[in-house]
Amino acid sequence: GAGVSQSPSNKVTEKGKDVELRCDPISGHTALYWYRQSLGQGLEFLIYFQGNSAPDKSGLPSDRFSAERTGGSVSTLTIQRTQQEDSAVYLCASSLAQGNTGELFFGEGSRLTVL
Amino acid sequence: AQSVTQLGSHVSVSEGALVLLRCNYSSSVPPYLFWYVQYPNQGLQLLLKYTSAATLVKGINGFEAEFKKSETSFHLTKPSAHMSDAAEYFCAVSERTYKYIFGTGTRLKVLA
Numbered sequence: 001g002a003g004v005s006q007s008p009s010n011k012v013t014e015k016g017k018d019v020e021l022r023c024d025p026i027s028g029h030t031a032l033y034w035y036r037q038s039l040g041q042g043l044e045f046l047i048y049f050q051g052n053s054a055p056d057k058s059g060l061p062s063d064r065f066s067a068e069r070t071g072g073s074v075s076t077l078t079i080q081r082t083q084q085e086d087s088a089v090y091l092c093a094s095s096l097a098q099g100n101t102g103e104l105f106f107g108e109g110s111r112l113t114v115l
Numbered sequence: 116a117q118s119v120t121q122l123g124s125h126v127s128v129s130e131g132a133l134v135l136l137r138c139n140y141s142s143s144v145p146p147y148l149f150w151y152v153q154y155p156n157q158g159l160q161l162l163l164k165y166t167s168a169a170t171l172v173k174g175i176n177g178f179e180a181e182f183k184k185s186e187t188s189f190h191l192t193k194p195s196a197h198m199s200d201a202a203e204y205f206c207a208v209s210e211r212t213y214k215y216i217f218g219t220g221t222r223l224k225v226l227a
Contacts, residue, residue: 004158031213040124042219043159043205050213091158104151104215106158 002026004107006092012113013082021077021110025094033104034067034077037089046090049075082114117142117208121218129226134178134193136221138206141187148189149207149215150180159205165189176200201225 005024013019025032034046045059049069060066064082069075079086089111093104122137140146147166151159163174170182176199180191189206206218 033215035217040219043217045214045216048213056213093158103161103164104159106151106160108156108158 004092004094004105006090006107006110008110009108010111010113012115014115015084016081018078018080019082019112021079021090021112023075023077023092023094023107025073025075025092026105027073029094029096029105030072031095031102032069032075033093033095034075035091035093036061037091037109038087043091046077079112082112084114087112087114117146117210117214117216119206119208119216119218121204121206121221123221124219125222125224127224127226128196130198131195134191134196134200134223136191136204136206136223138180138189138191138218139187140189140206140208142208142210144210147209147211148180148182149209150174150178150189150191151205151207151217153203153205153220155202162191162204196223196225198225198227 007022030051032049035043047067048056064080067077089109091109093106095102095104118141120139149164150162152162153159162178163172165172165182173179178193203220203222205220207215209215
């Protein structure tokens with residue numbers, strides 16, 4: 001596709017269940033980001049992938065959160081044993097390079113609701 | 116460390132009136148600054164960016180922003196609001212690395 005694709009667009013789960021969120025970046029974009037958007041909180045950085053380099057995981061809020069990027073393309077964000085405070089919109093973004101002057105291209109997000 | 120403050124979580128303007136959305140930043144190095152817009156149920160898209168060239172930056176949809184180092188500000192303006200401008204606007208700063216820090220957003224409402 002032409003843009004960043006995220007799935008599912010909406011996910012409702014029960015507390016304690018695991019969830020996986022998928023991001024398919026724009027073809028050729030080497031940089032990939034995950035952000036969390038909570039109501040009134042802005043965008044919270046979670047993790048950054050750049051090519052084959054080790055990811056920057058410094059924004060992951062707990063060890064229940066993990067992410068992978070396979071083959072330098074598709075990324076999966078996994079949240080284990082979900083808690084109600086994990087409810088948010090999870091946004092994926094990609095860019096051509098390290099992104100310091102470049103534009104970030106965002107997907108439409110995955111809205112997670114934990115009951 | 117860099118940070119961004121957006122003054123006013125909600126701003127209302129009449130159609131045809133001036134739009135002014137405020138952003139102040141903190142950065143230990145000359146920053147790169149960005150404004151993104153998010154329409155309902157969509158991802159963010161870039162409106163404009165400042166990367167140390169001209170201090171007055173023009174973006175899409177008639178928006179512009181001026182970098183003022185002395186005031187550490189990067190306010191977003193548009194001379195005449197249109198109903199289609201109703202959205203949430205985010206200011207972001209980068210210290211010329213891959214890390215972007217986003218503000219908490221300003222929701223713009225345009226009144227008919």
